[in-house]
Amino acid sequence: MMDRLYAPWRAAYFMNEPEPGCLFCRMLASQDDRAHYILARGERWFVVINRYPYTSGHVMVVCNRHVERVSDFAEAEGAEMTRLVARCERAIAQVYSPDGINIGANLGRSAGAGVVGHFHMHVVPRWQGDTNFMSSVGETRVVSEDLNDTYEKLRRALAE
Ligand SMILES: [Zn+2]
Numbered sequence: 435m436m437d438r439l440y441a442p443w444r445a446a447y448f449m450n451e452p453e454p455g456c457l458f459c460r461m462l463a464s465q466d467d468r469a470h471y472i473l474a475r476g477e478r479w480f481v482v483i484n485r486y487p488y489t490s491g492h493v494m495v496v497c498n499r500h501v502e503r504v505s506d507f508a509e510a511e512g513a514e515m516t517r518l519v520a521r522c523e524r525a526i527a528q529v530y531s532p533d534g535i536n537i538g539a540n541l542g543r544s545a546g547a548g549v550v551g552h553f554h555m556h557v558v559p560r561w562q563g564d565t566n567f568m569s570s571v572g573e574t575r576v577v578s579e580d581l582n583d584t585y586e587k588l589r590r591a592l593a594e
Pocket of ligand 1: 456457458459460499500551
């Protein structure tokens with residue numbers, strides 16, 4: 435449970451990953467944003483819903499380049515990431531009114547990364563007691579909202 439407390443975004447993308455190559459690079463190349471739950475595309479990053487969310491509204495801000503670390507960023511990439519994370523923060527606050535928000539990244543599988551080697555920042559709405567509730571139901575994550583509803587709500591809020 436401590437893992438969840440400090441790294442709630444340890445979603446197991448790789449458990450469900452039969453296709454070769456990088457999931458985020460495939461998403462980026464795709465023409466169908468809705469099919470992949472891509473919420474917004476910037477010049478250097480895109481925003482996508484986590485298909486295995488820790489809580490409803492869990493999104494990721496993903497670098498367009500296949501780079502692993504913050505130290506790989508160009509100046510302009512760092513600046514745009516901050517702007518997009520801020521947009522996500524505002525949209526999540528507006529749509530979900532959470533008690534708090536986790537923002538963070540896992541570099542490497544040992545750190546909990548589900549997609550290894552392609553940098554992505556998680557933005558996760560949190561509610562008082564959500565961890566406590568989850569420990570009481572063991573490994574079951576609490577996800578109440580349909581992903582399509584999440585998509586519609588957050589896309590609208592991000593566009594504002
Ligand atoms: Zn990639």
